[in-house]
Amino acid sequence: MNPEVAPTPSTRVGKRENILVILIALLALCGMADALYLTVEHLTGESVKCTIIHGCSEVLSSSYAVVGGFPLASIGALAYFSVFSLAVLKLFGYKITGVLLPALVGAMCLVSVYLIYLQAFVIHAFCQFCLLSAGITFLLTLLVVVSWRAGSR
Amino acid sequence: MKRLLPFIIIFLVLGVALGSAYYLKRSTNDVKPIANNAGTASTASPGASQANVTPGGVPGAEPAHTLGPASAPAHLEEFGDFECPPCGLLHPILVEMHREFGDRLQITFREFPLVPPHQHAVAAASSAEAAALQGKFWEMHDILYENQKTWHEAFDVRPIFEGYAKQIGLDVERFKQDVNGDAVARRLSQDGIRGHSLGVKGTPTVFLNGREVPFESLPADKLRVLINLELTGGK
Numbered sequence: 001m002n003p004e005v006a007p008t009p010s011t012r013v014g015k016r017e018n019i020l021v022i023l024i025a026l027l028a029l030c031g032m033a034d035a036l037y038l039t040v041e042h043l044t045g046e047s048v049k050c051t052i053i054h055g056c057s058e059v060l061s062s063s064y065a066v067v068g069g070f071p072l073a074s075i076g077a078l079a080y081f082s083v084f085s086l087a088v089l090k091l092f093g094y095k096i097t098g099v100l101l102p103a104l105v106g107a108m109c110l111v112s113v114y115l116i117y118l119q120a121f122v123i124h125a126f127c128q129f130c131l132l133s134a135g136i137t138f139l140l141t142l143l144v145v146v147s148w149r150a151g152s153r
Numbered sequence: 154m155k156r157l158l159p160f161i162i163i164f165l166v167l168g169v170a171l172g173s174a175y176y177l178k179r180s181t182n183d184v185k186p187i188a189n190n191a192g193t194a195s196t197a198s199p200g201a202s203q204a205n206v207t208p209g210g211v212p213g214a215e216p217a218h219t220l221g222p223a224s225a226p227a228h229l230e231e232f233g234d235f236e237c238p239p240c241g242l243l244h245p246i247l248v249e250m251h252r253e254f255g256d257r258l259q260i261t262f263r264e265f266p267l268v269p270p271h272q273h274a275v276a277a278a279s280s281a282e283a284a285a286l287q288g289k290f291w292e293m294h295d296i297l298y299e300n301q302k303t304w305h306e307a308f309d310v311r312p313i314f315e316g317y318a319k320q321i322g323l324d325v326e327r328f329k330q331d332v333n334g335d336a337v338a339r340r341l342s343q344d345g346i347r348g349h350s351l352g353v354k355g356t357p358t359v360f361l362n363g364r365e366v367p368f369e370s371l372p373a374d375k376l377r378v379l380i381n382l383e384l385t386g387g388k
Contacts, residue, residue: 029166032170033170033173036170036173036174036177037177039174040174040177040178043178043369044178044367044368044369050234050237050238050239050240050267050270050271050355050356050357051267051354051355051356077170081166081167081170084163084166085163088159088162088163089159089163091159092155092156092158092159094159
């Protein structure tokens with residue numbers, strides 16, 4: 001018979017960190033769905049249509065929506081998938097994710113800031129799906145920072 | 154097994170994501186039949202050319218602005234906005250199709266000005282409809298699209314459009330009155346109602362013999378193939 005042991009502060013931190021990592025994985029999935037939708041819209045040309053929802057057609061048909069011949073949204077989908085994969089690996093105790101996850105999310109956060117700058121000051125139009133993606137990335141950054149602090153205690 | 158579980162989860166998610174993207178792309182590419190509003194198609198105004206009315210949806214303004222005979226085997230109906238850049242790009246393609254297919258293709262233009270985001274879209278659509286009252290819709294249609302970039306940035310488009318009216322030989326004083334008249338407003342409203350009944354959400358939206366043409370099929374080479382398919386009965 002195993003005596004029940006009261007959770008120690010370190011196991012409580014581990015549990016909290018796991019919850020944060022699960023949240024990171026779920027958010028990354030949301031970001032991936034958003035980016036995949038935008039990629040399909042880009043590839044089918046639907047995003048180029050003029051619609052009453054002002055902004056998306058201007059943003060997604062601009063020259064900034066394509067990088068090296070690939071729709072920027074597809075690169076975003078790949079980045080979100082990488083975040084999801086790293087979070088899942090971290091959840092299962094793979095140490096390799098230690099530096100990669102914060103580095104990737106940090107880079108995505110910087111790119112999101114640049115894309116918001118482009119929408120506000122260069123293209124002069126906002127796309128709600130791009131803003132949603134930026135919001136998800138900022139939340140991911142926050143969660144990664146909190147998770148890192150929880151893990152370093 | 155526990156060491157493999159994360160990789161199984163990752164590959165499963167990748168599979169679901171790629172599958173969903175493929176399904177989404179396929180469903181967007183499918184030529185969609187237009188919404189069928191039973192009972193409304195038969196309410197076309199008396200004397201309206203039935204060949205001009207794409208089956209399904211409520212009828213738009215009649216008589217519709219058409220190029221090509223009503224007896225043409227292929228009917229293309231465009232919902233357009235004169236201030237929309239992609240509509241401007243589609244304009245020469247449709248001119249080319251009209252020239253190429255002649256009597257075998259009828260092209261109908263429906264007004265679908267998007268306000269917002271296009272501040273001059275209604276003024277442009279009204280100008281085209283006012284020109285139509287003097288029998289020069291297509292002349293105004295062409296001049297508006299051909300000069301889209303010029304007037305799109307202008308603060309006040311009225312003098313520009315009056316200039317176009319003069320250029321195509323309209324009675325400018327009558328044009329100025331008609332632009333703000335009820336007849337023009339009614340036509341814009343009727344075309345808009347038809348567009349909404351067909352599920353039109355953006356411009357350009359094109360229907361070919363009653364089926365929506367995906368935006369990516371609007372370049373000349375792809376549109377030509379679709380029209381030819383309609384003419385040959387899909388053979």
